[in-house]
Amino acid sequence: MSHELGHVVTEWVVLFTEDDPLVLDSGETIAPVEVAFETYGTLNAAASNAVFICHALTGDAHAAGHHGDPERPGWWDVMIGPGKAVDTDRFFVVTPNLLGGCQGTTGPSSVNPATGEPYGLRFPLFTVADLVRVHRRLARHLGIARLAAAMGGSLGGMQVLQWAIDHPDDLHAGIMVCATARLTAQNIAFSAVAREAIMRDEHFHDGDYYAKGERPEVGLTIARMMAHITYLSEESMREKFGRRIQDALTPRFRFGVDFEVESYLAHQGEAFLKRFDANSYLYLTRVMDYFDPFGDLPVAIARLRDVTTRFLVLSFDTDWRFDTAHSRDVVRVLSSAHVAVTSREIASPYGHDSFLLDLPEYLATVAAFLDRVAQEVGGRAS
């Protein structure tokens, strides 16, 4: 039996049309909305074994398997596959690119049919609840009324929480990894500076850079470099780079790359340009800033009383982007509304990035939780 998914493909579907547009929290509408997604495994006859993967800020639909090069698997290939924590021998896995993204799903770089030009900043601002609206439509399109589980890390986990609150019968289980119910001032500050770097770039042109054949590359590079500092823990940076000099034993005393950590950041910034759109970065960071489902706590708790979802809430002890205090807040509110929740802080030196990594305790915890879910909902016999 293979332990790899092998070759997978991305599919596309138009989920909202001008006759049936996506109506956002703000009242604004978007149409058409096309969604890029992948599926792995097989939906059982009862359509009860679906696991929905919500990606984080810069993820995409290609979560597992490969598109031709086995050396370059999807972003959560350590998590998803035959015999893995999200076992595709038992579960049918659905993973879309987010609304507002730039990897196949309608977003600010898509053409606005009203003008024939890319939306740019005319793309309406949306909320995490709007992301969930699109997810639900995709699930329905695939014949799934109730999910065995929705899961995600960081912004992905925020979608899971919103989904359970807004549609209390949709999710049998929810897995939130290093997520939050509310960004702190410091969290917002990092994203705000990243956005300023993009929006103040001379090549931004108020978001209408597509037609100019140029992009705010400097701003997007700086945004990504800064974000990477927050994704790694201090100790993992210390271990990974220390004060070592790139390709040399002694410092060269210059402003360009000299320390290994500088080379790493420069590479991350560079690679990001190839795959991400600056406007999508603005929209998908801003949706996180405004996320605050527990803002009106009595209302939130009243709504949570109807929630039947069983939660697994995980955090990592060295994550300082969304540290365990964020997860504890989520657990406290869920518990106070008598929602079933299991939580664990996993020891990992790798900071926020841990949710993407092959960490045995982490993967085993998810596997055990989903094993019980499979028994409850009836997984597919392998």
Add this chain to the structure above:
Amino acid sequence: MSHELGHVVTEWVVLFTEDDPLVLDSGETIAPVEVAFETYGTLNAAASNAVFICHALTGDAHAAGHHGDPERPGWWDVMIGPGKAVDTDRFFVVTPNLLGGCQGTTGPSSVNPATGEPYGLRFPLFTVADLVRVHRRLARHLGIARLAAAMGGSLGGMQVLQWAIDHPDDLHAGIMVCATARLTAQNIAFSAVAREAIMRDEHFHDGDYYAKGERPEVGLTIARMMAHITYLSEESMREKFGRRIQDALTPRFRFGVDFEVESYLAHQGEAFLKRFDANSYLYLTRVMDYFDPFGDLPVAIARLRDVTTRFLVLSFDTDWRFDTAHSRDVVRVLSSAHVAVTSREIASPYGHDSFLLDLPEYLATVAAFLDRVAQEVGGRAS
């Protein structure tokens, strides 16, 4: 008796000339070197009561008193003045702008006499030891052979440490506040991204922006905004801004400033443009990255055995730019070389910025230490 210094003035002196240039660690030379400085209080007859203030990354010579507007005192006015921790009734205080700076002392924005144009990036890279060379020359110019104390926060404290190592008879006492003997990979990473923001700005022109009548304002603004995140603690940001909306009760859902923390950062970025030069930012952050006086530990300890300086090493419990672990490393090495050192971690919610603030325990600790110094060196009778 007044508790304020009142009106003070900046002075200038040429300390190195073409006949007697500043010879740097690298072997390169700079001439002339002019230094802007201020002094407060009176030097006693034995010239034994001088306290030398070393400023941090963006400080200047104007540490205390005011230049006309009593509402806008110098950057360390809480620390320095009659009856204050650095008591100008007892001590003669000297505070210069750093080599490489942009507030009166020779730096990359100064005219290179060899070309008649500003140095820009042709200004040689220098070390913390080079900063100390200039400080010593200023002290000698003022008739001071041995200082009662040298003191500073952050980069200022790094100069104090280097000074004691390189010139073991110069300092009776040294006060290092939230400083370090070595930046971590994360510390370097933040500065690296800031420099990239400046150097990739289209208006940077490889550092020769002066003649073009423009400056890398976007890059410098982004650098400053990012730095401010690291100067505040998470809790002080939470307390100061939380998730409050600027001038409104509810979010406006937009990309521009909406949260108070965004307004704060934008203001800090803006204000910084008025007073700082982008090239100076490059040089003074890079000098910190390369600082590593304990790099060759046996050599450092052997040299420290000659040091007669008595140290006070302070840190703040919420500082995450240079946390207490940095100070502990300094204390451990000093102690292992039998250098007299007192250390304390001060409780303060304000993060790295604490060293600039009116915190009673902090100021009282410095006052008590300097009181003993005054008794030892013979302060001036007030």
